[in-house]
Amino acid sequence: MFILKRQDVEISSIQHPKKDQQVPILNYQGQTFRLITVFKASQEEEARALWRDLTDNRGKACVLLEEPDRFSVWGKVRLDQIEQDTGGHNKNGTYIQGSLLLLQAVYLDIDELLGTRQAGLFEKDIADLLQKEQFPEINSLEAVNHLVTTNPLDLAKLPPWQEKHLIILLQELHKLGKTYFGNANFAHQLTDTLQDMPEPERSLFMTWLNQSSLSTLWQ
Structure with missing residues (x-):
């Protein structure tokens, strides 16, 4: 819709209700x-x-803002939409949900493209990793199976992981994905993988990802 410079626009913030x-x-x-x-x-x-994907393929009204030190993408909203917004998780909960969506997407791709046996091996690799790194509430293969087969957006209780756990998970998930698929193409489907997240949470997660050490891996 628009490609704008910083001097073209006015940026402010409002308190989330x-x-x-x-x-x-x-x-x-x-x-x-x-x-x-x-x-x-x-x-x-x-x-x-x-x-371009949001404007041309999805028909959304968006702004691409060019600044000297960054680029940002903004979607058109009405202020009353934000005032009615009712998210269910804090920031860390959103980061956990987004990370689990990436984990589940890799698992499902392996199952679909490489077969059930490879998906089972991947599940065991993830279980070994999470137990080795002492992730809270991961003490069995069954616990990992629950995470990779249940939509994270439907989980009644998210695992109590901290940001350091998520960094480890997504770094190692990227390595495992490259091992199973032979390349890193799976990591470039971020927008599709996260499409079920509500837009505010998806925005929050992608901003965190892009500003973290993981930004060169998941794009």
Whole structure:
């Protein structure tokens, strides 16, 4: 829809009605846009690709904002939509959900493309990793099976993992994925993998991912 510079727009924030966080808001010519995700300055190609996908393929009204040190993508909203927004998890819960969606997507791809036996081996590899790194509440293969076969958005209780656990999980998941598939193409389907997340949570997770040490792995 629009490619804009910082001087073209007004950026502010409003308090989320249900969470202890501020929601970034971009105003342009009387229209309101909400932050979807942020990219580093070196990720211009990825930022433009996401913006084009959202506008051309999904019919969304979006802004690509070019700044000297970063690019960001914003989606059009009404302020009353934000005021009615009722998310169920805090920031860390959203990071856990997003990480589990990536884990589950890799597992399902292995099962579909490589077969049930390979999916079982992958499940065991994940169980060994999580137990070796002493992830809370992971003490059996059954616990891992529950995580890879149950939609994280439907889990009544998320595992009590911290950010350090998620960094380890996604680093090792990327290594395992490359081992099973022979390349890292599986890691470049982030938008499709996270499409079931509500947009505010998806935006929050992708921003965290892009600003972390994982940004070069999952794009």
